[in-house]
Amino acid sequence: MSEVIISARDVQKISQISSQLPHALLVIADYGLDGLGVAQILAKNSDIFHLKPLPEKQTISVDQIRELISMLRTYAINRRVIIIDEADSMTEPSQNAFLKALEEPNKNTNFILVAKNPKLMLDTVRSRCQTLTLHKTTSAQDKKLLEKYNLDPASSQQILFLAAGRPLLIKELAENPEKFAEYRQLATDAKQILATNREYDTFKNLAKYFSDRQKAILLTDIIVNMIRFQALSRGMNPSLEEQLEKTTSVASALKSNANVRLALTQLVI
Structure with missing residues (x-):
């Protein structure tokens, strides 16, 4: 084992x-x-x-x-x-x-x-x-795990962000380039969802996750991490606070087996 x-x-x-x-x-x-x-x-x-x-x-x-x-x-x-x-x-x-x-x-x-x-x-x-x-692993544990792989610093940082605290996912991303590319796309979509004010563009980015609950949950998790990072860098403001509350609520609904499409749509309402 x-x-x-x-x-x-x-x-x-x-x-x-x-x-x-x-x-x-x-x-x-x-x-x-x-x-x-x-x-x-x-x-x-x-x-x-x-x-x-x-x-x-x-x-x-x-x-x-x-x-x-x-x-x-x-x-x-x-x-x-x-x-x-x-x-x-x-x-x-x-x-x-x-x-x-x-x-x-x-x-x-x-x-x-x-x-x-x-x-x-x-x-x-x-x-x-x-x-x-079970709880997520610490940043120190994650970094130690990644040391076993011959990755460039940029890839290591991306994996630490995408899979923070999830050792099995860290291993998978480090060992499987195709899976890593797939998850980088998750981060790109999350960034676009946060950046755009146009409901049509946001909905188009969300639509690809309507048929996959687990990816939808991971998407919301990445969005939450991005919002918290922005808050640490620039300070929390009412807009970020509203986004955080909405995304956290959507993530909770997805984990409670709510309809994926309806739950994700709440991000653009």
């Missing part, structure tokens, strides 16, 4: 949980944070079973959950840990079926659910899990 990079804020909490793993743990890991890596650390020295969406599928089906429940009927001599990656992709019927496993715990069996957006999960599932929310 590759190195798992964890925020300094989370090290002690992870160590505490590792010493006494709860029956069910929900690891909330924002995009670019290594929630799966943390789950594997917590499941160390156990029999590990993984569950995630099947190839070419976007959700974890109810049939997958039924197969899991059937497997759990077998007796476990050693501690077994079921890691459900992308747990927030379980359909509602899947989550309702999974509740049975949570409500009737098997001896020597623990569950670790990894999710980017727990708001997509049923309250009845979340309430039965202890929660561990």
Whole structure:
């Protein structure tokens, strides 16, 4: 397993949980944070079973959950840990079926659910899990990670800005030039959205993100970072404050599964 990079804020909490793993743990890991890596650390020295969406599928089906429940009927001599990656992709019927496993715990069996957006999960599932929310890594950690790559200073600075605090994304951008170019375009669009006062041009830039929630979230994240940078450089003014409040509200709506098109349109209203 590759190195798992964890925020300094989370090290002690992870160590505490590792010493006494709860029956069910929900690891909330924002995009670019290594929630799966943390789950594997917590499941160390156990029999590990993984569950995630099947190839070419976007959700974890109810049939997958039924197969899991059937497997759990077998007796476990050693501690077994079921890691459900992308747990927030379980359909509602899947989550309702999974509740049975949570409500009737098997001896020597623990569950670790990894999710980017727990708001997509049923309250009845979340309430039965202890929660561990991962934090972004520090600037010092990010710079140390990038030192492993032979990048020019300009590229390093761009990656630090685009992926700040997200070690998996930092690695991806450093290792994949095509992905890096894609994210530079995100920054260009964010800059244009902030700079233009023409609603038509802004809407045209936003339109390319209507079909991709994750990119829309990243776009709003970059816009927020740009606004905060401007505020630090020039001081906060009413216009910047309004932009910050509006963009933060749109980002929150996107993470709560709001319609992507309608949420992004709020940036030009």
